[in-house]
Structure formats: structure tokens, C-alpha cells
Amino acid sequence: NAGVTQTPKFRVLKTGQSMTLLCAQDMNHEYMYWYRQDPGMGLRLIHYSVGEGTTAKGEVPDGYNVSRLKKQNFLLGLESAAPSQTSVYFCASCDVRNEQFFGPGTRLTVL
Amino acid sequence: AQKVTQAQTEISVVEKEDVTLDCVYETRDTTYYLFWYKQPPSGELVFLIRRNSFDEQNEISGRYSWNFQKSTSSFNFTITASQVVDSAVYFCALSEGAGGFKTIFGAGTRLFVKA
Numbered sequence: 001n002a003g004v005t006q007t008p009k010f011r012v013l014k015t016g017q018s019m020t021l022l023c024a025q026d027m028n029h030e031y032m033y034w035y036r037q038d039p040g041m042g043l044r045l046i047h048y049s050v051g052e053g054t055t056a057k058g059e060v061p062d063g064y065n066v067s068r069l070k071k072q073n074f075l076l077g078l079e080s081a082a083p084s085q086t087s088v089y090f091c092a093s094c095d096v097r098n099e100q101f102f103g104p105g106t107r108l109t110v111l
Numbered sequence: 112a113q114k115v116t117q118a119q120t121e122i123s124v125v126e127k128e129d130v131t132l133d134c135v136y137e138t139r140d141t142t143y144y145l146f147w148y149k150q151p152p153s154g155e156l157v158f159l160i161r162r163n164s165f166d167e168q169n170e171i172s173g174r175y176s177w178n179f180q181k182s183t184s185s186f187n188f189t190i191t192a193s194q195v196v197d198s199a200v201y202f203c204a205l206s207e208g209a210g211g212f213k214t215i216f217g218a219g220t221r222l223f224v225k226a
Contacts, residue, residue, distance in 0.1 A: 031212055033214070035216075040120075040218060040219075041218055042115075042117075042202055042216040042217055042218040042219050043202065043204075043216040044216070045213060045214065045215070048213060058213065059215070088154070090156065094212055097161075098144050098161065098206055098212045099158060099161055100146075100158070100212075100214065101158075102155070102156040102158075104154070104155055105154055105155070
């Protein structure tokens with residue numbers, strides 16, 4: 001039982017490049033979330049999903065897209081990376097009891 | 112709109128002191144959940160407690176205790192006899208009761224415990 005895993009752990013991009021962050025959970029959770037963490041600002045919700053095939057916007061969705069084609073996976077895409085997207089990205093999943101389990105994070109730098 | 116305020120940006124204490132981290136929240140929902148998470152220097156997020164809006168009982172877990180007061184919209188966290196290993200950033204969070212448990216985090220309080 002791996003819990004929540006994130007791929008990759010680190011990435012450096014140039015402005016304008018695209019990439020996809022993968023989140024996987026093996027707990028059969030319905031709900032999944034993508035957050036970004038910036039110094040002094042806590043975690044901010046980017047997008048979330050309440051089930052396979054559904055997604056919704058969070059606090060800071062601009063510049064990101066997501067997909068939940070399979071229940072266990074939640075993908076976060078950056079179509080054209082910008083330096084403002086330099087951050088640590090956390091994925092989380094939770095069940096109906098609303099206890100969120102977090103992945104280890106992905107540190108992204110956009111030059 | 113939901114909001115979580117952690118007014119203390121940084122706190123520094125000496126080992127064995129007690130310390131209280133403040134959390135004030137805003138929500139229009141009658142059903143909601145409150146959380147505390149710990150983020151040690153290694154970076155992972157560690158779940159500490161979940162409390163729903165219908166349960167105002169205070170909770171104690173070892174050296175940790177939580178005081179939930181709906182009247183003042185506060186959910187404060189106290190560490191008794193602090194230890195160096197308690198040094199971390201602590202986040203308070205609020206989740207609405209329906210619609211996917213969308214969660215809003217406070218900005219965090221960085222706690223330094225000196226030996």
C-alpha cells in the first residue's frame with residue numbers, strides 16, 4: 001500500500017515548455033486534489049475531482065489543466081509554463097470521512 | 112467565502128515551554144471540518160487532527176491538545192512541554208461539508224523550539 005505517489009519529484013522547465021505531473025493513489029478514494037505551496041502562503045487549491053471523469057476549479061486554476069480518466073490517477077498539466085508557476089506541488093486524496101492523504105510533493109522550477 | 116487566518120507567522124520557544132498556535136476561520140456552511148497538519152523540515156505534510164463542526168469537545172493526544180470554539184470561530188492548537196522535534200510549520204485548514212470537501216489552508220505558523 002503506497003498511499004499517494006507523485007511523479008516526478010523534481011523538474012526544471014524553461015518558460016513556454018509543457019509538462020504533466022502525475023498523482024496516483026491506491027486507497028480507492030473518490031476525491032483527489034492538486035495544491036501548490038509557495039512561501040508564506042500555505043497551500044492553495046488548484047483543481048480537484050470528486051470522481052472519475054469529473055474535475056472542478058479551485059482557488060488558483062489559471063494556467064493549469066487536469067484530467068481524471070481513471071479513479072486512481074489525477075494528472076496536472078501545464079501547457080505553457082511561466083516563472084510564476086515555480087512552486088512545490090502537492091497531490092492529495094480523501095475518502096468520505098474527509099481525511100486527506102498527501103503525496104510527497106513535486107518541486108518545479110520554471111526558468 | 113471560506114477563510115482561515117493564522118495570525119502568528121513565526122513563534123520561537125525554548126524546549127519544555129508550552130505554546131499555543133492560533134487559528135481563526137470563516138465559513139457560511141453549518142457543516143464543515145477543521146484540520147491541523149504539521150510540515151517538518153523534510154517537507155511532507157503530516158495529518159494531526161480532524162474535527163467536524165458538530166463536535167466541540169476539546170481533544171488531547173499526548174502533548175498535543177486542541178480547543179475548538181464555534182462562538183469565536185477558533186480552533187487553537189497547544190503543544191505542552193515542547194521538544195526540538197516539534198519544530199515545523201503548522202497549518203490549520205477548513206473544509207466545507209459537501210461538494211467534494213474543498214479545503215482551504217491558512218498561511219501556516221513556523222514554530223522554532225530551541226534546546
